[in-house]
Amino acid sequence: MSAAAPRHIPVLGREAVAMLGLRDGGLYVDATFGAGGYSRAILDAADTRVIGIDRDRSAIAGGFDLVERSNGRLTLVENRFSNLAEVCAAQGAGAVDGVVMDVGVSSMQIDEAGRGFSFRLDGPLDMRMGHDGPTAADIVATASEADLASIIYIFGEERHSRAVARAIAASRHEAPITTTRALAGIVSKVVRSKPGDIHPATRTFQGLRIFVNEELDELHLALAAAERVLKPGGRLVVVSFHSLEDRIVKNFFNERAGSGGGSRHLPEIARSAPAFRILTRRPVIAQDAEVRANPRARSAKLRAAERTDAPALAAAALPAWPSLAAVMRGG
Structure with a gap:
């Protein structure tokens, strides 16, 4: 399959796939399918199955060839990655062995003038991923x-x-x-x-x-959804490209791993059992060779954690920043 498939190397792709700890028979979610780089690498590395999710219809259409070559091991779903728990349930997957996310706009979207993401290419002021x-x-x-x-x-x-x-x-x-x-x-x-x-x-x-695109809300929801669908021992790997995203991922992992204790001046409070074990105490960053080949890799940070057998914690409330619905109705 890999010899004939078009190649797309995602940023920190080798490191991300290694962090998933792939095993034969495992089921993995590529929550941001894009050009299919992670999915292809996961399928090539072990006898796995993959559910690929993307809100961009053109990304899903672009992956049809990979679906055909996967011999039934890849399923693509057009949806937001915040809905990955519902997507997995609809595919009959009660729990999965790993989830990988590459957060933010893709280079394909930026390079297409008609999508309106880039100030360097004149086009309609659109910017929608879907x-x-x-x-x-x-x-x-x-x-x-x-x-x-x-x-x-x-x-x-x-x-x-x-x-x-x-x-x-x-x-x-x-x-x-x-x-x-x-x-x-x-x-x-x-x-x-x-x-x-x-x-x-x-x-x-x-x-x-x-x-x-409500990207930061989507990320908050997607992280909580991944927590719900991962098996004990399953891994969540997230690659982000700017400080706003990375801060959300870092805080989520710290909260779910029970890191960052309270004050010694205050009485101890009962803590829920940690839902994750952090695998990356410091974020993984791209090596010089990858940055030279792809300047976008310069800002990438990879964080990963492994699911424990503790129950999933309740999803935190979304931050009180401007909402798309409220702004559009003038509220």
């Missing part, structure tokens, strides 16, 4: 100036978020902002950069993309 819900253009047209500033500050970590929001609000009164080039031009007028800095629109585009 094919439903409001676009980035809808958010830019509908959100209040205050909401825009919050979105760009919280999810884009842009310290000039108020100036950017003010410029967007002023520009949309003149004409609709419907293309990536138009938005990048507006942002570039208020966010200055020096030679060698990132593009002025980088953080604004990141913030809108994360918000449009």
